[in-house]
Amino acid sequence: MRFFGTMEINNKGNLQIGGCDSINLTKEFGTPLYVVDEELVRGNCRTFKNNFSLEGIETEVIYASKAFLNLAVCKLISEEGLSLDVVSGGELYTALKAEFPVNKIYMHGNNKTANELIMAIQAGIGRIVVDNKQELELLEYLCEELDKEIDVLLRVNPGIDAHTHEYIQTSKNDSKFGVSIFSDDICCLLEKFQISRRINLKGFHCHIGSQIFEEKSFYQGISVMLEFLDRVKKECDFITEELNLGGGFGVYYSKVDTPIDLKKCLKNMLLLVKEKTMEMRLTIPKVMIEPGRSITANAGTTLYEVGGTKNTYGGKNYIFVDGGMTDNPRTALYGAKYEAIVANKMKLENKAMYTIAGKCCESGDILVKDIVLPEVERNDVLAVLSTGAYNYSMASNYNRIPRPAVVFVKDGQARLTVKRETYEDILRNDLLI
């Protein structure tokens, strides 16, 4: 088990995060509760900003907001000087409402609707990442209608087979994202951009997948992309000004995960860009990355109240908590593995093997399988660690369960950043006819 950021055990034997006793947090804000270690999120932003830098290369770190977004997150990311990647009208709307600097917003998506594109064009966001030819045509039409110009990147697929869960691979040849760098008509497509009066193609975007632990996949991505840049220069007469390499840096959730040395990898990525561009006599493009999970995952902890335990006839020892797949669908969806602790019994010895199950009417509603913990009883507080990415952002109202509140903790202060949903919120859009 690993502790992250400001997590510690206080003298009451309770888990403490950001100087706040987790048990007090549950009393003040209820359970389930997403707790975010603000200092750790800021520290992670700085690790990326400080280490993704190299003399002679312009760089940009863009936070992939799909990992975790709310107004307070936007504000924090903006304060730390990162840019923001959004993939939907909803994410863009959040960023605009938070007054995130518009020129630092990137919009992705394999099927952006006309309304989403209009919203992005009218707001004047920094870059739209065009996924395909049809989208280019739609964008051209919309820009004409709105009498606007827009800077874009083209999402390409470098065909890298990064080793991760098949659902979060994004760059195999059959991926739904982007245009293959191997497609024969790439020059035709680039020509469409070149003749456009409204759309200004600055370069390319790729993303090889998520939760990647093999450093070499990132280097392979760079090599393949630079060969592509060389090819489009020679064959299509296109000079690439910007190269966005996406995110995907893996994090520790449990002992099966072995994260790479991030600082070293970030430096090596840029060194490789420099070396290869010199070798190929290419102009060095501006290089961007888009980390999501690695900024927020380890900074999040979900606190649950234990409703009871059950020893089944088949011999399974369940702990029932008051949340589950509605606030963290990753175990059910990907077989993700998490670590958990009993937040009010941090000094007690582990006693028994448990499976932590949620309250949904679904057998697959499991948060953690086979974990050894101190003896657990009703009203204990269970903490599942590293839930800061793709938990709140993927939460649902299945079984009409309200989504939990989100609290930021720092220096002994707790700040509510998202209120707990109420039953009224659940009914908000229902109409009785």
Ligand SMILES: Cc1ncc(COP(=O)(O)O)c(C=O)c1O
């Ligand atoms: C285009 C793009 N950029 C960035 C990310 C962020 O990935 P991660 O959270 O693994 O860093 C993703 C998600 O996989 C993505 O699809």
Ligand SMILES: N[C@@H](CCCC[NH3+])C(=O)O
């Ligand atoms: N939702 C995935 C990551 C998706 C990455 C987005 N392309 C996860 O929880 O691991």
